[in-house]
Amino acid sequence: MRTFAVVGHLAPTGNGFPLDDLPGSAGRMDILCRCVNAALSISHGIRRDAEIHLILLGPPSPPKDLLLQGSVVRSLSPDERSTAALIRKALALPTGESFRESSPGILVRRGGLAGLIADGGYAVLSEDGRDMRTFPDLPGAFLLSDHLDFTAEEEEILPGLPRISVGPRVLHADHAITVLQNELDRREAGWS
Ligand SMILES: C[S@@+](CC[C@H](N)C(=O)[O-])C[C@H]1O[C@@H](n2cnc3c(N)ncnc32)[C@H](O)[C@@H]1O
Incomplete structure (x- = not known):
């Protein structure tokens, strides 16, 4: 499983x-939709071995953790507007500590970064990090x-x-996911 957050x-x-107005009054939702696309979409299909958490911190009731699971998601198109519509539908649900599903493979709960990281297994994708090609094995979850930038907190x-x-x-961010997916694909296929 490849997990992105x-x-x-x-x-x-x-x-x-x-x-x-996804780039404006929707708080750069366009970026998050492109990240969903990079994490889950391939030509004519979905990466069934991938999932992505969107940690939403804007108003009115932060934080929320929206999870899109490639293994079960249906009717996910690569365009930002339709992805945003699925996200909007999920955000209409009342949230608690457990995930609730708004449509197949799209779930939402109250929760932020700390809870997610506590699940373990995450690496931070960072321009200041160590070259991914120097890792004999890459982790399975990427933030x-x-x-x-990440805040000091x-x-x-x-x-x-x-x-x-x-x-x-x-x-x-979406381009960084694409490049990483390519590296993981190459390793999985025995190309490197
Ligand atoms: C547009 S960058 C964030 C802003 C950036 N710190 C800046 O100075 O403009 C979005 C995110 O993509 C990821 N990213 C960008 N370049 C990367 C790289 N070369 N390697 C790994 N992750 C990268 C990081 O997670 C980063 O926080």
């Missing part, structure tokens, strides 16, 4: 955001930030986690 520092935690939760870089340039 992306912190959306401004991303809404209610279902009132407009699908027509990224959106367009903003978030960084306090992360010490001790491996920090992995996918290359020498600072990339958009």
Whole structure:
């Protein structure tokens, strides 16, 4: 299983955001939708061995942990608007500590970064990290930030986690996921 988690520092935690303004009043929901695409989509299909958590920290009721599971998700299209519509539907559900499913493979619960990291197994994807190609084995779970750096408070939760870089340039979060997926695909196929 490949697990990704992306912190959306401004991303809404209610279902009132407009699908027509994902980069603006929807708190950069466009970035998170592109990350979902990079984590779960392949040409004409879904990566059934992948899942992605979106840690939403914007108003009105942060934090929320929205999970999209490639193994069971249905009707996920690669375009940002339809992904945002699925996210919006999930955010209409009342949340508690346990996940609730809004549609197959799309679940939501109250919860933030600390709880997720406590599950174990995470590495931080970071432009300042160690070259992924120097790791004989890569972990199975990867944490990224959106367009903003991790806050000082978030960084306090992360010490001790491996920090992995996918290359020498600072990339958009979804591009970093794509490059990492490619590395994992190559290893799985015995190409390297
Ligand atoms: C646009 S970057 C975040 C902002 C960035 N710190 C900056 O200075 O502009 C989004 C996220 O993508 C991931 N990322 C970007 N470049 C990366 C790289 N070369 N290796 C690993 N992860 C990377 C990190 O998780 C980062 O937080």
